[in-house]
Amino acid sequence: MYIYLPIAEVSVNAFLLLGLGGLVGVLSGMFGVGGGFLMTPLLFFIGIPPAVAVATGANQIVASSFSAVLAHFQRRAVDLRMGTILLIGGLFGAALGVLLFNYLQSLGQVDLLVTLFYVVFLGIIGALMFVESLRAIRRSRRGGGVPKRKKHSWIHKLPLKMRFRTSGLYISVIPPLLIGVAVGVLAAIMGVGGGFIMVPAMIYLLGMPTKVVVGTSLFQIIFVTAFATMLHAVSSGIVDVVLAVLLLVGGVVGAQIGTVIGTRLKAEQLRILLAIMVMGVCFKLGLDLLIQPAELYSIATGGGH
């Protein structure tokens, strides 16, 4: 069944969109990532204009994250205090990101920069996570003691310390604030929740326990992506609500299933799966940059001046 999207101005198969939403929703629930890093490229692929895909992706992530975070709240796996600090940084970052996005769009380089962002961030994080989880799995196979994660690094020397009881941490608020800003910028530019950056950063930089990381990142993602949606809607009117509804109907159902699957897997397995997926998307996008495209020319409507 084909449906005409009023803002994107294209007609697409409704079941295809429901399926995409469902698939990404399962992943979102499993890993605590918004799934935007998969959703946005998939939307490009089925012919949604990139700007609309980015803005609508942000709106769709609000829905799937909201559905997933409720499940995490029930398990008390959300560090509200840490989430709020991340959120303050995130709102600031999102505003910065939308400004940058609109500027790049006028230069005609937004596609390249979005792709480069994806390749670089996904590449680094995927590789880091992969190596780290392999090590963790090997350690647990050897039957050694609990891996030591709490290293005292430069992070512990920063001022403005705060106690985060749910996470069992006593650290400075500066690193979570900066992580929040970075994630906010990514949310606006790449149409992602930024979970794929935030989750590893919380584990490896802040040393938060894996079980609260997922719920806390979802909590932050909801507000930051909601804010990014509003900014996109007001600044350029590129949020397609019909597209969003179709994606989120599939997405919220998928997220619930994903959360259940996630609780049955071990943390290391979860991380290695996420790492493989992140590296896969990175590889595909990187290849597109390196291989000569079939069509060298591209058309943008509206002119750039």
Added chain:
Amino acid sequence: MLRLALILLALAASPAKADEEVVLGLSKNEIEINTTFDGSEILIFGAIKRQTAIPEGDLGVVVTIAGPSQTLNVRRKERRFGIWVNVDAVEVDAAPSFYAVATSGPWSEVLSEVEDLRHKISIPRAIRSVGAPSTVKDAQSFTDAVIRIRTANRAYKVDEGAVELREDTLFQTSVKLPANLTEGDYATRIFLTREGRVISQYETIIDVRKVGMERWLFALSREQPILYGLMSLAIAIGAGWGASAAFRALRHG
């Protein structure tokens, strides 16, 4: 019988003036884009009205439908530092979002170069590109790329011989409009040619617009963007909460 012979005689006697005119009908002059819109087909039919006998020379009919004109920014990728990036850009001043040409016969027979240039009928003529920056030497290749890409997307098409012409008097053709139509006025032109020369032309407008929910959402997103954004978020959060509650009920109940 006698009368008919007289008429024929009178017609044959009068000099062949170029007073042939197109009379046109459209199966619809309004296309409504609603939620389930997935393209449309327009039937264009008409007759050639004459006061005289059919003059000598091959008759041709050319039908064009053009979507709203847009300014395009065409960019070309080049390899820089090992990756493919947009380097050169050329602005195409006016290119229709959709363009279809149907003719009653082979292109070279129904229309001469001069007439094509004058009436901007063929696809390359329908696109207007004024100046390219001096850094770009092959500006023509950018216009060619627009035609190539849009032809591949079925936004531009030429259908030689798609106009059915009967008895040099009645003609009809159908044009398929794709699902991803842009809103606006679609200028429809019919040219009547003889020996490649345009002897009559007729122009009308097909009105393509969004209706119902599509219209409402589009207008809201432009006129009340804050309300539109809040509504999008409310729907998102509502759906997220609803699904969560439904699953909880399923698991416990």
